[in-house]
Amino acid sequence: MSSSPSLRPPVVRIDVLRWLRENLFSGPVNTALTLLAIYLLWRFVPPVLDWLFFDATWQGSSRADCHPGGACWIFIGQRFGQFLYGFYPIEQRWRVDLAALSIIVLAAPLFFSRFPQRRRWALGYFLLTPLLVWWLLYGAGILGLATVPTDQWGGLMLTLVIASVGIAGALPLGILLALGRRSQLPAIRIVCITFIEFWRGVPLITVLFMSSVMLPLFLPEQMSIDKLVRALIAVILFEAAYLAEVVRGGLQAIPKGQYEATHALGLSYWQSMGLVILPQALRLVIPGIVNTFIALFKDTSLVIIIGLADFFTAVHRATVDPEWLGFSTEGYVFAAFVYFLFCFGMSRYSIALEKRLARSEKR
């Protein structure tokens, strides 16, 4: 009458030779492809590694110290300050460092889920840190900090400013546009559709260009909007249109029953959206949102068109400097590496975020 005893599953030992035989050499086509791959790796990887690391010059102070045949990382070292800070006055660079440090340090409590006041801290952090960073970077004479005008901002610092303000501004606006596009009121719906289709239809570079060339034509003589502010507004409006469509996809995926349950309980429109629908919809489209953020990060390099020198421009300008002519490869490899660092970092964070959110819904 009792059920038969449960057996343990069979133990499969990982046999390297067997794995190779089954996965890499399992048939004529696979074997041919494996051999081709091995050949390509042998042909191309060692020279690349040699150039990048083994034959490269790491120490030195000028062109003359560079060994031929390898990358000359001295170039990067010498120009590092400009890559990072642009034309920010050297003696004020500590302000940028302090701003970066405070962003990271103040965010630390948010990563401990046991921290009791986490919600309040998050609210305070997102409201006050931007003000703190703005004060540190711009100065405006407050508390003795000299003003550093925005056309002296440049390099990685400027890229990060544009990317973070762009992300912080575009996401709420994108969510509102997505909700507006699904609205029952035709006026709101038409305005949102027009906005989205317009901003998605034009390239960011033309938007930036028009903001710098055409905007002054419409504004009175005395009034001129700071270049950086123009770039920020352009990036925010542009990316919000893309985010709106990503979020709308998420909203469409929520079953109608969820909306109906909120109606049956008597929740208002904003209560249903904020408490029930958006938490689920945004969770669904994290991959799409992070995708847009990553693209935004890289799109910041287009601000050169309005005369702002972001990280990529700083690298590019260094490569055309007569003193360092001929080292453009090193420059671009370095630039690509830094972009990769940030974009891959965002990508990894989003995967961690998804895992953490999914944990609460597993059986």
Added chain:
Amino acid sequence: MELMEETLTRLESHKTQEVMILMERVNKWYQDFHVLKDIDLTVMAGERIVICGPSGSGKSTLIRCINRLEAHQRGRIVVDGIELTEDVKAIDAIRREVGMVFQHFNLFPHLTVLENCTLAPIWVKKMPKKEAEALALQYLQRVRIADQAHKYPGQLSGGQQQRVAIARALCMKPKIMLFDEPTSALDPEMVKEVLDTMIGLAEDGMTMLCVTHEMGFARTVADRVIFMDKGEIVEEAEPEVFFSNPKSERTKLFLGQILNH
């Protein structure tokens, strides 16, 4: 025998003369399809109505018109003295009096069971959190699922989820409960636990409108059984009369199909 008489008296005594729901010549179309045809229905306070019929007969649409999940195009619907029109305030007032339990539960998967139940009291009735949680636990205990209060819906079985859905609707202290095929999506062994919960609600005097195929439940609890077919109310009678002596041919056909598996 005495116990049954006692239960029946309790069930009877909760009826009053107050009209809870009045539907007068209600018509609804989905584009060209005439889904509700001249529906006349009056529900008194404390009454339990079971609506049955073949699929596509409009029974779900009928009850969904009561809390404006669907809008009727012609006729009058009055719920607890409030006329149901396009006026948003009227709709909100009615929705606060009417609770609904859905076939597919529609629990909020990103919130715990307790949070599902306290959401509406906190945000709609502006109840303080502690009070809302005490209220929610009380109703969760009533549906016998209080020990799962900190789990997420995805961690519960269908029967448990549906009971949570019932508790969630009850937390708003509605005067009327609408049930849209509450057990149709459940495994047979879980149907009983949900029906028992609903019988318990009926015994406490709740006005209930239930769309269901569970004829045993109808016989036990219903004051009236309504049969709908092709958008109209074909027959309406007390369960004893309805099941033993149906008048319409269509009713007989339907009962024949559903009672003889």
